[in-house]
Amino acid sequence: GAVVSQHPSWVICKSGTSVKIECRSLDFQATTMFWYRQFPKQSLMLMATSNEGSKATYEQGVEKDKFLINHASLTLSTLTVTSAHPEDSSFYICSARAPGGPGTDTQYFGPGTRLTVL
Amino acid sequence: GQQLNQSPQSMFIQEGEDVSMNCTSSSIFNTWLWYKQDPGEGPVLLIALYKAGELTSNGRLTAQFGITRKDSFLNISASIPSDVGIYFCAGRIQGAQKLVFGQGTRLTINP
Numbered sequence: 075g076a077v078v079s080q081h082p083s084w085v086i087c088k089s090g091t092s093v094k095i096e097c098r099s100l101d102f103q104a105t106t107m108f109w110y111r112q113f114p115k116q117s118l119m120l121m122a123t124s125n126e127g128s129k130a131t132y133e134q135g136v137e138k139d140k141f142l143i144n145h146a147s148l149t150l151s152t153l154t155v156t157s158a159h160p161e162d163s164s165f166y167i168c169s170a171r172a173p174g175g176p177g178t179d180t181q182y183f184g185p186g187t188r189l190t191v192l
Numbered sequence: 193g194q195q196l197n198q199s200p201q202s203m204f205i206q207e208g209e210d211v212s213m214n215c216t217s218s219s220i221f222n223t224w225l226w227y228k229q230d231p232g233e234g235p236v237l238l239i240a241l242y243k244a245g246e247l248t249s250n251g252r253l254t255a256q257f258g259i260t261r262k263d264s265f266l267n268i269s270a271s272i273p274s275d276v277g278i279y280f281c282a283g284r285i286q287g288a289q290k291l292v293f294g295q296g297t298r299l300t301i302n303p
Contacts, residue, residue: 080234106289112197117280117293118235167234171289178242181282181291183234 076102076172080184088157088192090167093188095153097168103148104170107182110142112165124151158191198281206302207271209250213297214265215281223284224257224264225291230277238279239266268299276301 077100087093097107105126110118122143124130130143140162142154151170155162169183198215205211215224222240227235239250241257241264248255255266259303264283268275278298 078234108290112261117295120274120290164233169234178240180223180240182237185225186232186234188232 076100076170076182078168078170078182078184080168080187082187083086083185084188084190086190086192089159090157093158093189095155095166095168095189097153097184098150099149099152099170099172099182100149102170102172104151104172106171107145107151108171109143109151109153110167110169112167118167119141121153138150155189158189160191163189163191196281196283196292196294198297200297202298202300204300204302205212205271207273209271211268211271211275211299212265213279213281214263215283216263217283218262219283219285219291219292220261221292222261222285222286223240224255225282225284226253226255226264226266227280227282228277229280235280238262271299271301273301273303275299 079098081096097127107124109121112118121136122130122132124143124145126145132138145151167186168183171177171181196215196217225240226238229235239248239255243260246257252269278296280296281294284291
């Protein structure tokens with residue numbers, strides 16, 4: 075299957091600092107990438123949908139000024155958590171939509187980034 | 193919005209047993225995907241389904257796209273310890289970009 079990487083895999087930062095997480099599709103071009111947040115023992119919660127070259131579409135309740143998303147190329151999207159606070163500590167996972175034939179595209183996930191804000 | 197009901201929420205089985213889990217929706221989907229997630233990792237795609245009635249296998253795993261397009265099931269035969277993890281179903285309605293996820297099924301295997 076297609077490979078999606080995320081960097082860093084984990085990060086610890088002080089409250090008030092900003093953290094950038096990178097998501098790359100390694101062997102395919104992804105016109106659409108997604109950012110999820112996952113709390114312990116819960117399902118994935120979609121934060122935003124990112125289309126290359128355009129502004130991200132945020133889900134209801136997700137602060138766009140807090141979670142900045144940039145999708146500058148077909149293989150790279152970044153999520154920046156600005157002025158991070160302890161309540162932003164979570165597991166952040168990106169995914170990329172891989173094109174297939176008509177009606178057969180699928181979605182592959184990165185390995186996730188564990189963010190801990192002290 | 194769309195919701196997926198995944199059941200069971202958890203399963204405790206003996207090694208070698210077969211496993212079955214399913215997802216149902218109030219909406220019609222045109223894509224069903226099944227993922228497995230290990231602790232601290234991202235979900236890994238197991239099986240993708242695109243047509244109503246489609247039955248697809250991946251080794252010991254078999255999944256089906258329900259005829260009504262509102263449900264899907266995943267079966268695991270002859271479970272082994274490495275099958276332990278959380279399994280998620282996900283569906284996409286026609287024309288939508290985003291997936292809707294089930295709540296997950298946590299599988300525990302007793303050796």
